[in-house]
Amino acid sequence: xxxxxxxxxxxxxxxxxxxxxxxxxxxxxxxxxxxxxxxxxxxxxxxxxxxxxxxxxxxxxxxxxxxxxxxxxxxxxxxxxxxxxxxxxxxxxxxxxxxxxxxxxxxxxxxxxxxxxxxxxxxxxxxxxxxxxxxxxxxxxxxxxxxxxxxxxxxxxxxxxxxxxxxxxxxxxxxxxxxxxxxxxxxxxxxxxxxxxxxxxxxxxxxxxxx
Numbered sequence: 001x002x003x004x005x006x007x008x009x010x011x012x013x014x015x016x017x018x019x020x021x022x023x024x025x026x027x028x029x030x031x032x033x034x035x036x037x038x039x040x041x042x043x044x045x046x047x048x049x050x051x052x053x054x055x056x057x058x059x060x061x062x063x064x065x066x067x068x069x070x071x072x073x074x075x076x077x078x079x080x081x082x083x084x085x086x087x088x089x090x091x092x093x094x095x096x097x098x099x100x101x102x103x104x105x106x107x108x109x110x111x112x113x114x115x116x117x118x119x120x121x122x123x124x125x126x127x128x129x130x131x132x133x134x135x136x137x138x139x140x141x142x143x144x145x146x147x148x149x150x151x152x153x154x155x156x157x158x159x160x161x162x163x164x165x166x167x168x169x170x171x172x173x174x175x176x177x178x179x180x181x182x183x184x185x186x187x188x189x190x191x192x193x194x195x196x197x198x199x200x201x202x203x204x205x206x207x208x209x210x211x
Contacts, residue, residue: 001051001109009058013103014083017074019060021149027053028205029151030142035208036193037134044134052115052139059099062091095120115139121161124181125174131185141185151202154186 010020030053034044061084069076091099097120104113115133119140123129131140145151147160158179162171190197 006051013058014080016072019057022146023054023057024210025146025149026142028208029145029200030138031208032205033189033193034138036195040192040194048111049135049138052112056116056119056139059096061087062096062099064088119143122178125178141189144182145200
């Protein structure tokens, strides 16, 4: 996928500015970790990691139940609203991961499509959807270290997810199992990269952040 085409996709699907910033920071975290993995002798395709991270929430609006435009830090056009509303209606039942997978698969971007599909939170404990390659693991984990567009600890991010998606405290039956698996993934990535989780922070990812 060319850089030009990647940006065209983001424009085509009217990805809101705050979601673009989130994806850019996720890409920076994933690239920082990926580079450390490479230096430790692991084979990682950083180009694929970057592109998948920059597209992982391409269809995030699919998950929205309503448009809270106060959170959209941009000039919003009528075309934006019409597109987002149609997107919510057309793919709200399948979720943003599957919706983006379908788009990328149709374009022939099979590897990126698989990585995007496998960043779903609960997928980590599912045999079919579990991230297996370094590229899949990096994008999955990096997403769990970025709250909005800020690098935070895994504990902070998971706490935010519990409050945001389960405000009534009614968690899915497997929620604790998934959280435990995310910490295990963090341990695996950090051990292989010879770094600590705290080494992944705003300062360390700056060289990988696109402006």
